[in-house]
Amino acid sequence: KAGVTQTPRYLIKTRGQQVTLSCSPISGHRSVSWYQQTPGQGLQFLFEYFSETQRNKGNFPGRFSGRQFSNSRSEMNVSTLELGDSALYLCASSQEPSGRRNEQFFGPGTRLTVL
Amino acid sequence: GQNIDQPTEMTATEGAIVQINCTYQTSGFNGLFWYQQHAGEAPTFLSYNVLDGLEEKGRFSSFLSRSKGYSYLLLKELQMKDSASYLCAVSGAGTALIFGKGTTLSVSS
Numbered sequence: 001k002a003g004v005t006q007t008p009r010y011l012i013k014t015r016g017q018q019v020t021l022s023c024s025p026i027s028g029h030r031s032v033s034w035y036q037q038t039p040g041q042g043l044q045f046l047f048e049y050f051s052e053t054q055r056n057k058g059n060f061p062g063r064f065s066g067r068q069f070s071n072s073r074s075e076m077n078v079s080t081l082e083l084g085d086s087a088l089y090l091c092a093s094s095q096e097p098s099g100r101r102n103e104q105f106f107g108p109g110t111r112l113t114v115l
Numbered sequence: 116g117q118n119i120d121q122p123t124e125m126t127a128t129e130g131a132i133v134q135i136n137c138t139y140q141t142s143g144f145n146g147l148f149w150y151q152q153h154a155g156e157a158p159t160f161l162s163y164n165v166l167d168g169l170e171e172k173g174r175f176s177s178f179l180s181r182s183k184g185y186s187y188l189l190l191k192e193l194q195m196k197d198s199a200s201y202l203c204a205v206s207g208a209g210t211a212l213i214f215g216k217g218t219t220l221s222v223s224s
Contacts, residue, residue, distance in 0.1 A: 033211060042216030043158070043202065056211035090157060094212075098145045100165065102206050106157035 001026060004107035006091050012113045018079040021110045025072050025093030031055075032074040033104065034066060037088040046089075049074055050097045078112075086114045117141045119215035121203050126221045127193050135188045135201050135218045143208020149177050149188045150202040152217065158202055161188070190220075198222045 005024045013019050025032050034046040045058035049068035066076040072093070078085055088111050092104035118140045127133040139147070146165040150158040164170055164179035164186060176189040190197055200217040207213070 035214070040216075043214040045211050045213060048211040056209075058211070097211070098206055098209075100146060100163055102146070102212055103148065103160050103163065104150075104158075104204075104212060106159070108157055 004091060004093050004105050006089075006107035006110050008110060009108065010111045010113075012115065013081050014115050015081055015083060017081050018077065019081060019112065020075055020077045021089055021091075021112075023074045023076075023091030023093075023107060025074070025091075026105055029093035029095055029105070030072055031094045031097040031102070032068055032072065033092045033094070034074070034076050035090045035092065036060075037090055037109070038086075043090065046076065048097060055097055081114045083114050086112060088112075117205070117207060117210065117213050119203055119205055119213060121201075121215045121218045123216070124219045124221070126223065129193055129195060129222060129224050131193050132189065132191050133193060133220065135190070135203075135220065137186045137188070137203035137215060139184050139186070139203070139205045139215075141184075141205050141207040141213070142210060144181060145206040145208060147177075147179055147186050148204040148206070148212065149175075149186075150204060150214075152200045152202060154199070161201075193222050195222050195224065 033048045035043040047066045048056040068074045088109045095101040149161040152158040162177040202217045203215040
């Protein structure tokens with residue numbers, strides 16, 4: 001079974017630009033979560049989608065948005081990029097959004113650098 | 116609100132035993148996960164606890180006390196390859212899986 005895939009793997013943008021990151025979950029997984037990881041801050045939760053609906057949202061500004069498609073693939077968008085948005089963005093999929101079936105399988109991440 | 120606390124760093128020597136603690140406060144509780152993350156890699160699943168007690172899996176064990184909001188990950192017979200960050204994550208009721216900041220474990224020979 002193929003794992004979680006994320007594209008692109010690396011991205012360099014300048015301040016003010018916008019970016020779209022893509023995530024394809026494991027086949028059969030309906031829940032997709034996005035995390036931002038920076039040194040010292042750990043994994044900070046961005047959003048969680050389940051069956052095309054945003055189920056939960058973390059404490060990030062409105063510049064961060066996301067969506068999930070009918071095939072469970074998900075995208076996240078960051079508009080008006082700031083230097084502080086430089087981070088590793090991790091996508092994780094799970095079968096269900098709670099309990100044991102919420103075991104997250106992580107993709108390799110997208111390393112975003114904002115100059 | 117939700118809060119998960121774990122020590123930032125720990126050091127140990129090969130062959131030793133180390134215990135990484137995690138305390139949490141969440142709205143509801145649907146289970147606690149431990150993940151391992153090597154530098155430059157994505158986190159990978161280690162264990163899941165939803166009932167009180169100890170779950171053993173090879174050299175790794177995880178313990179949960181729901182009444183105390185407390186868990187620990189026990190690593191036995193440490194090896195150099197165990198040097199990594201260990202993440203505690205809690206699944207609340209109707210909430211997303213929330214991760215602690217992680218404990219960086221350094222194993223030396």
